[in-house]
Amino acid sequence: MIQKGVFYMIPFVLALLPFMTIFIGEETVPLTLITLGALLLFEKGKVQNFKKNKLVLGPFFIAVAIFVLYTILSPDFHLALKVLERQTSLLIIPLLIVLLNWSKKRIIVFHKCFTLLLFVVGISSIFFLLFFTMTNSDWISLVGEQNGSKLLYIQYKYPHIMGAHPTYWSYLLICGIIALLSKDGLRIYSSKYVLIALLIFFNLNMIFLAARTPLLINLLVHLLFINRLFVQRRSAFKFKLGVFLLLVAIVGSILKSPLLSGKLSMVQEDERFYNWKFAVETIKNNYYVLGEGLGQGNELIRRNIINTGDTRIRYTGYDLHNQYLRHYMDMGILGFLSLCILLVYPLFLVRKLTKADKGLYYSFFLLFSLGLMTESYMYRLKGIVFFSVIASILYLRAHRQIHL
Numbered sequence: 001m002i003q004k005g006v007f008y009m010i011p012f013v014l015a016l017l018p019f020m021t022i023f024i025g026e027e028t029v030p031l032t033l034i035t036l037g038a039l040l041l042f043e044k045g046k047v048q049n050f051k052k053n054k055l056v057l058g059p060f061f062i063a064v065a066i067f068v069l070y071t072i073l074s075p076d077f078h079l080a081l082k083v084l085e086r087q088t089s090l091l092i093i094p095l096l097i098v099l100l101n102w103s104k105k106r107i108i109v110f111h112k113c114f115t116l117l118l119f120v121v122g123i124s125s126i127f128f129l130l131f132f133t134m135t136n137s138d139w140i141s142l143v144g145e146q147n148g149s150k151l152l153y154i155q156y157k158y159p160h161i162m163g164a165h166p167t168y169w170s171y172l173l174i175c176g177i178i179a180l181l182s183k184d185g186l187r188i189y190s191s192k193y194v195l196i197a198l199l200i201f202f203n204l205n206m207i208f209l210a211a212r213t214p215l216l217i218n219l220l221v222h223l224l225f226i227n228r229l230f231v232q233r234r235s236a237f238k239f240k241l242g243v244f245l246l247l248v249a250i251v252g253s254i255l256k257s258p259l260l261s262g263k264l265s266m267v268q269e270d271e272r273f274y275n276w277k278f279a280v281e282t283i284k285n286n287y288y289v290l291g292e293g294l295g296q297g298n299e300l301i302r303r304n305i306i307n308t309g310d311t312r313i314r315y316t317g318y319d320l321h322n323q324y325l326r327h328y329m330d331m332g333i334l335g336f337l338s339l340c341i342l343l344v345y346p347l348f349l350v351r352k353l354t355k356a357d358k359g360l361y362y363s364f365f366l367l368f369s370l371g372l373m374t375e376s377y378m379y380r381l382k383g384i385v386f387f388s389v390i391a392s393i394l395y396l397r398a399h400r401q402i403h404l
Helices: 002-024 026-040 046-073 077-087 089-098 104-135 137-147 150-161 166-181 192-209 212-231 237-255 258-265 276-285 296-308 323-349 355-374 381-400
Strands: none
Touching: 002 026, 002 104, 002 166, 002 381, 026 089, 026 381, 046 077, 046 089, 046 323, 046 381, 077 089, 077 296, 077 381, 089 381, 104 137, 104 150, 104 166, 104 192, 104 381, 137 150, 150 166, 150 192, 150 258, 166 192, 166 212, 166 355, 166 381, 192 212, 212 355, 276 296, 276 323, 296 323, 323 355, 323 381, 355 381
């Protein structure tokens, strides 16, 4: 009885972990990891599982090893240590996962828990939003008159009501969408109607959050899925047509989003990219090889802004919003390559699979690689936890060739 409970509890807690971090706070990570460790005590065959799955740890170990090296070499050891402290989850979470016995049934349980948690969060957010609009109707009307749109303000407040960053919430939604669109989708939910209903619900949530990069990634994921459908002749024409019309509806809804329209109008002068030029110059001055030391990228940007002045109006901060440049500034070519290894590792493992089976891994590659272009989420604990949980299970599936 205990073994059966542990079988279901572990994938549930793993699925819950990124939600806890993103919606409640990073302080929940230690307690959740301790809970996983306690459940792991009841898991059988941990040594055998480690032997079978240990290759999954390779890219994570390389990444953390480079972080340790550049912590030692950093001119500000205490600052570097703060960055390194967050990276421990990048190794602890994959280690916990490789010690587990992953069967097809357990992976299905994980995916079901993840998508159901997304649904629960989405439904809860609707009730919170309705309560907010009813209790603040006068203020919303006043702001709506000033800005010309009540919906614009409500869209802006939506993620704040839930205490979440719209980008990270959108990343979770894309993970759910990928799972449903993959070849395994109907193994997770045997009913096409449930699957399509969840897809529509998650996409509507994405549109309302109006985070630019996630919406682009989501569009590419859908296009990849449609391409795969039309290549497979066995797929029913009505289903293909339905998915195509869903995509058209998604694009149409996005274009009518007032918050997204406002964000898109500012793309050419987006101040989040203000420091990219300075980052590239710093990398060039190091001959594209050396790094400044862990945590020094932000410090250099801060000093540069103090010396040259900050002409930005809407956005202030030292975050590059680009993980590739952040890794390169801090840890040089070694840091950049370690990040690339983390991203392409599963594509190397699945190179002999069919196109249909590869679709899952290509979709997650789009999510992780494009997400890093505009968000330094590998330096934030919620981003590290999100990546570690999803990537570890993805890499393990690729290594063990577990297909549902």
